[in-house]
Amino acid sequence: MQFSSIKGFKDILPSEALTWQRLQEEARRIFRYSGFQEMMPPLLEMTELFSRSIGEETDIVSKEMYTFTDSKGRSMSLRPEATASLVRAYIQHRLYEQNPIQKLFTIGPMFRHERPQKGRFRQFHQIDAEIFGDPGPRSDLEIIVLGMSLIEAVGLTGLSLQINSLGCPKCRSGFRNELRGYLLGRKEELCADCRRRAETNPLRVFDCKVETCKTVVSGAPSILDFIDKDCRIHFQALQEDLQVLGVSFTVNHMLVRGLDYYNRTTFEIQTNRLGAQNAVLGGGRYDGLSKQLGGPDHPAIGFALGMERLVALLEEQAQPETHSPDIFIVGLGALAEKKVLQWVYELRRQGIWVEMDYSSKGLKAQMKRADRMGASRVLIVGEDEIGSGKAVLRNMNTKTQDEVSLENLLQNLRKVIV
C-alpha cells in the first residue's frame, strides 16, 4: 500500500519551506511595528459560527465546509476562513474591554472542499489581519496599506490594488433591486447561471466570465451611484488618503465579494499570473458582524492573504533560497572522528551550523559530501593532524587552504566563520 497525500492537501517541501518562512518572518516583522498582535484561534469551531457569519446561502457554507458531528451530536467544521473565529474570540474574551481598538492578526491553514486547480487547494494558508473598533476610513487605509507593505516587503511586483464600496445594507438592497430589474430586462442575453443569479444574488453576475454576460454587465448600474451620503463620504476619504500616501489603486465597481458580511469598503490585490485565480489578497469592512454574532455593535475591517498564491508568484519571480553549512569537518580515523564529534556539538551549541559524515568514508567521499551540501569551508583532521596539532582548513570557494592550530580550535574557527 502506497500512501499519498489526499487531494487538495499539499506537502510544503524543504525546497519551498524557506520561502514560506521568509514570508511569515516579513509578516510578523511588519505587524509588530504596525501594532498588530498575533493570536491563534482553533481550527475547529461550531458549524453555526460560520453559517451565521459567512452566510447560509454562500457556496463556502452550503457546500465547501469540512463538517462532522461529534459524539454528542454537535455539528462542527474546520474553518473555511479566519475572520469568524477572530470575531468570536473578540466577543468571547471581551477584548474590547482592554483596548477599544484591537488590531489582530493570525496565520494558519483554512479548509474548503472545492475542486483543486491552479492557486486553489482544499487546505490552504492565509495571513489574516483585522482592526476592531474603528468605523472610520483611516482604518480601511491602514489595513490596505498593511497588505500592500507585506507584498512589497517580500519583493513581489506587478500587482494591482482594486477597491470598491458596497455601501451599507440599506444602500445595497436598493441597488440590488435596481440591478435585478436591469438584468431581468436583458435576461435573453445572459447565460443560464446568470439568469438564476439575477434572481437570487444579482451581484454575482459581475463575476461571470461569459462574454455576453460581460457585455450586459458593462452597461449595468453601478453600486457607487446608489450608496448613501455617509457611505460616499467614507469611500471618498479613503481614496484621498490613499492618494496622500501615494498608493495607486483602481476603483472597480464590479468588485463584489462572496461573503455576506461585507459592507462599505472592499478591496483586492490582484495578479494575472495565477491562471483563473486573480486575488492574492482580499478583504473588506464588516461592521455588523460582531453584533450579528451576539457581541457588541463594533465595526471592523480586515483582509486575508493567500499564502500559496503569494509563494507561487515569488517562486516564479526569483530563485528559491537555500541554506548551507558554515563548515564541514572531516575526521579520518577513529581517533580523529571522536575529536570531530566533540567539536561539532560544541560549535553547534555556539550557533554555528556544522556538519560531519558518520560513514567513516575516505577523504574524497567526505569532500564530495561537503561540496554537495554547499559548505564554504572544510576542516580536515586525520591522524597526522592529531599528532602535529595542526589541521587543514580549506576554503571551498577559493580553493585555498591554511593550517589551523588545534589548540583553541573553536575560537580560531569562530574568527574565520564570523
Added chain:
RNA sequence: GUGGGUGUAGCUCAAUUGGAUAGAGCACUGGGUUGUGGCCCCAGAGGCCGAGGGUUCAAAUCCCUCCACUCACCCCA
C-alpha cells in the same frame, strides 16, 4: 458536482505504422586520484510503462473500465 488534458526511472522527457533485453539528460553510488570537492572519462544501481480487463502471433503504443494528477467551469485567498 460538470467538462478538457496528462499518466514511462527520484526529476524532465524519448521510444518510428503495434515489433524483440523500454532509452537519454540531470540526480544518485563506485572507480579513474590508497589524504582533497566541482569539470572530464568509465562503470553501476534504479521501471509491474498509473491499475485492471480486452483485441493481437506480438501492446508503453489500439479498445473498455477504474484511479491519480492537472487545467477550466462554479466559487474564492
